Amino acid sequence: MTESEFWQLVTAQDCSSDSDTLANELTAKLSPLNDDALAAFDKHFNLRMRDSYTWDLWGAAFVIAGCNSEFAFAEFRCWLISRGEDIFNLALKEPDSLSELNIGLNKEGLANPYLDEYDLIAGQIFEDRNDTELPFVPSGQSQPKGKRFKDKQKALKKSYPKLFQRYWASQL
Secondary structure, three states, X not given: OOHHXXXXXXXXXXXXXXXXXXXXXXXXXXOOOOHHHHHHHHHHHHHHHHHOOEHHHHHHHHHHHOOOOHHHHHHHHHHHHHOOHHHHHHHHHOHHHHHHOOOOEOOOOOEOOOOOOHHHHHHHHHHHHHOOOOOOOOOOOOOOEOOOOOOOHXXXXXXXXXXXXXXXXXXX
């Protein structure tokens, strides 16, 4: 599976769709793939999860939605991957660029940039077919890359000015 094929499969057609709809769409795209293609897709996905495991990106997720756990940050990275290659790569270089996206809201009216278990879909399809798990792709790191973001208001405003204005300042 090429990088281009991966992005064609994983990119959401309608970014305003809810998590269940996006998961169902990805499941429908992956189900016809053979086991080798599923394994290749899963490897690409895990590598993108690794690429996005950075403190800078976690800081952006914190400003947008208060992301403060490993689990929530994984769901955030799944959501980011679902936005497509261009948005993903730009966010890695400049996390504040996420301020330009329309992010769906949760029931409380707050930004909800999370996709629950989007990273597990290929593995679940494989396991359902074979009664065994896909080969494990290690993350290669125990901590996010870079320097941990400072969660004080002044530091967040300086590091993420556009995101701060759009998401944090509106809550003050």
